[in-house]
Amino acid sequence: MDTGKLVVGVLAGVAVGALVGVLFAPHKGSETRRKIVEKGDDSMDEMKDKFEELLNSFAEKCECAKEDMQKLYEQGKERVEVLKADVK
Numbered sequence: 001m002d003t004g005k006l007v008v009g010v011l012a013g014v015a016v017g018a019l020v021g022v023l024f025a026p027h028k029g030s031e032t033r034r035k036i037v038e039k040g041d042d043s044m045d046e047m048k049d050k051f052e053e054l055l056n057s058f059a060e061k062c063e064c065a066k067e068d069m070q071k072l073y074e075q076g077k078e079r080v081e082v083l084k085a086d087v088k
Contacts (some may be wrong), residue, residue, distance in 0.1 A: 007050045015043040 020037040025032065 004054050007054070008047075011043060011047050011050065014046075015039070018043070 008020075019036060023032065024037070027035070
C-alpha cells in the first residue's frame with residue numbers, strides 16, 4: 001500500500017473519530033464548537049507535518065535517482081569513448 005494513502009487514511013480516521021467523540025460529549029454548544037475547532041486545527045497541523053515529511057522523502061528519492069542517473073551517464077560516456085578508441 002502507498003505510504004501517502006495510508007497516512008491520509010489514518011489521519012482522516014483520527015479526525016472523524018475525534019469529531020464524533022466531541023459531538024457526542026455532554027458539553028455546552030460553545031465548548032463543543034471550541035473543541036471541534038481545536039481538534040480540526042490539531043488535525044490540520046498533523047496533516048501538514050506528514051505532508052512535509054512526504055515531500056522531503058520524495059525530494060530525497062529524487063536526489064538519489066538523479067545521482068544514479070548521473071553515474072549511469074558517466075559510465076555510458078566512458079563506454080562510448082572506449083568503443084570509439086577501439087574503432088580507430
